[in-house]
Amino acid sequence: MEKFDVLIIGGGITGLASAWWLARGGLSVAVWEAGERPGGKIQSTRQQGYLTERAASMVLNFRPEVSELMHExxxxAAKTRRRAEAEAQRYLLHGQGLKALPMKLGGMIGSPLWSLRGKLRLLAEPFIFSSGRPGESVSEFITRRLGREVLDKAVEPFVAGTLAADPDQTCAAAALPRLTALEQRYGSLAAGVLVNRVLRRRTACSTEVFSFQNGMGTLVDRLAAGPGVRLCTGHAVTELRAQGEGWRVRANTPQGERSAYARQLILATPAPAAAKLLxxxxPELSTMLQQIRYASVALVHLGFSRQAVAHPLNGTGFLAPKAESPVLTGNLWAxxxxxxxxxxxxxLLTSYLGGARAPFAADWDDARLVEETLQTLRPLLGLKADPDMVRVDRQREALPLYHGAYQRRMQSIAARLKEIPGLHLEASYREGVSVRDRLLRGHVVAKHILASQPWPESAPGRPASCAGAAEMMVG
Ligand SMILES: Cc1cc2nc3c(=O)[nH]c(=O)nc-3n(C[C@H](O)[C@H](O)[C@H](O)COP(=O)(O)OP(=O)(O)OC[C@H]3O[C@@H](n4cnc5c(N)ncnc54)[C@H](O)[C@@H]3O)c2cc1C
Structure with a gap:
């Protein structure tokens, strides 16, 4: 039976990033991926000269570990950075038109988005001394600090558009960790922003938004081909068993059943697949994982001639509040x-439909999804002709919902894992869904594994070039 220091189940961005960091640390690492290609949800597709994404379109990074990975x-050289034109504006659907979302406090106060009452409520934020209950929802947190108008017009569309979630049910500390931390630390969001602005000049890592010239697939391919990363696609893991000081893993492959032994195991699959394997x-851990719900999302990519769109498209795109758009949550000006x-x-305009707001949308057929999208976009963007490229993608387990007693569930999962040495659960249902968070968590779990035992045979800390040849076994 083959032996590895670490076997990773699931070759999405989490599994691949973990593998990359572990192999760089000198361990023998295998990634077993059920699908025919690595990347999981992330997939870049070229169609009629357009480049579309099935999941992440970009990375918003402010973490040095992610910068290090990009560099190493x-x-x-493969990166493409967000254009200044897109950086300048973000829009919100408001009163059946698009209104620029102000980026600065002064602009916020002057914006036609808020009523006079809403503006006064915003200005009162530094003087709100109440603190929230543990496990407070996004709606409770935002209403308490900034008022109901900011929740309905800006935060609800943000949570629905970026997390496919419902703010009434979403745990504030999990979905808005930076904002809730500001309150905890400085007692007010405005005070926290101000202090950070002053300190940033000296300390913080700058924020960068980027993708790759050939799409996010470049990131997947580069990590999958990293030195020492043994990726096997078409390997659907069916069984895990504790054996000696490690794990015996069995998978169905196109060539038949395959088994391997690993000293440590990372389960980098979505929660339902992890629940099944455990x-x-x-059974207790498995039940906790089963309770994690996912939102489905449909993506409608439309390509137009530039003259067919009256709007200047001078921004990132727009987010749509539930009150104005019951199915479409956002539109990205890719x-x-x-x-x-x-x-x-x-x-190229990419629209996102469904999520917790409209879970039925991913079951609609392509024609209905495209029609719903065109009906919403036509008046907002001044569409004067039909699209010359149409592509529809569906993600059934698109994003884990940080709903309900999310934090308590995560604490219970962490406590349970302490009792099972050598088993790690790392995926988007823990510690953030973004690609940045996934790359960072790969770094964290790898560091933890490298420090966890002496690793006599493989000498952790060796440079990556000594870690063995890259192997890609495509089933
Ligand atoms: C529509 C959409 C838009 C997004 N946009 C952005 C964005 O712009 N920026 C951003 O930062 N993030 C974005 N995200 C989030 C980000 O893309 C995902 O959170 C991330 O890709 C999830 O990666 P993962 O590796 O954790 O999971 P997955 O990609 O789901 O990978 C898990 C892998 O496990 C495999 N697997 C499952 N069961 C088994 C088994 N039994 N044996 C072997 N393998 C198994 C699956 O085949 C899969 O490949 C977006 C997500 C969606 C859905």
């Missing part, structure tokens, strides 16, 4: 963001 994996080993997304003279 040789990804800097059902026998630890070709404004990054230059290589549409052929010359064309534009």
């Amino acid at each position: 994996a040789g990804l800097e 059902a026998e080993l630890d 070709s404004t963001l990054f230059p290589e997304r549409a052929p010359p003279g064309k534009v």
Whole structure:
């Protein structure tokens, strides 16, 4: 039976990032991925000269560990940065038109988005001394600090558009960790922003928004081909068993059943798949994982001739509040963001439909999804012709919902894992869904594993070039 220091189940961005960091640390690492290609949800597709994404379109990074990975994996030259034009504006659907979302406090106060009462409530934020209950929802937190108007017009669309979630049910500390931390630390969001602005000049790592010239698939391919990363696709893991000081893993592959032994195991699958694999080993942990709900999302990519769209498309795109758009949560102006997304003279608009707001949308057929999208976009963007490219993608387990007693569940999962040495659960249902968070968590789990035992045979800390040849076994 083959032996590895670490076996990773699931070759999405979490599994691949963990593998990359572990292999760099000198361990023998295998990634077993059920699908035919690595990347999980992330997939870049070229169609009629347009470059579309099935999940993440960009990375918003402010973490030095992620910058280090980009640099060391040789990804800097492949990056494409957000264009200044896209950086300048973000829009909100308001009163059946698009209104620019102010980025600065002064602009917030002057914005036509808020009523006079809403503005006064915003100005009162530094003087709100109440603190929230543990496990407070996003709606409770925002209403308490900034008022109901900010929740309904700006935060609800943000939570629905970026997390596919419902703010009434979403745990504030999990979904808005930076905002809730500001309150905890400084007693007020405005005071926290001010203090951070002063300190940032000296301390913080700058924020960068980027993708890759050939799409997010570049990141997946580069990590999968990292030195020492043994990726096997078409390996659907069916069984885990504790054996000696490690784990015996069994998978179905196109060549038949395959088994391997690993000293440590990372389960980097969505929660339902992890729950299934752990059902026998630890029913309690399995039940906790089963309770994590996911939102489904449909993506409608439309390509137009530039002249067919009256709006200047001078921004990132727009987010839509539930009250104004019951199914479509947001629209990304992909070709404004990054230059290589549409052929010359064309534009690419990607819309997101469904999520917790409209869970039924992913079951609609393509024609209905496209019609709903066009009906919403036509008056807002001044569409004067039909699209010349249409593509629909569906993600059934798109994003884990940080709903309900999320924090308590995560604490219980962490406590349970302490009792099972050598088993790690790392995926988007823990510690953030963004690609930045996933890359960072890969770093954290790898560091933890490298420090956890002497690793006599493979000498952790060796440079990556000594870690063995890259192997890609495509089933
Ligand atoms: C529509 C959408 C838009 C998004 N936009 C952004 C964005 O712009 N920026 C951003 O930062 N993030 C974005 N995200 C979030 C980000 O893309 C995801 O959170 C991230 O890709 C999840 O990666 P993962 O590796 O944790 O999970 P996955 O990608 O789900 O990977 C898990 C893998 O496990 C495999 N697997 C499951 N069961 C088994 C088994 N039994 N054996 C072996 N393998 C198994 C699956 O096949 C899969 O490949 C977006 C997500 C969606 C859905």
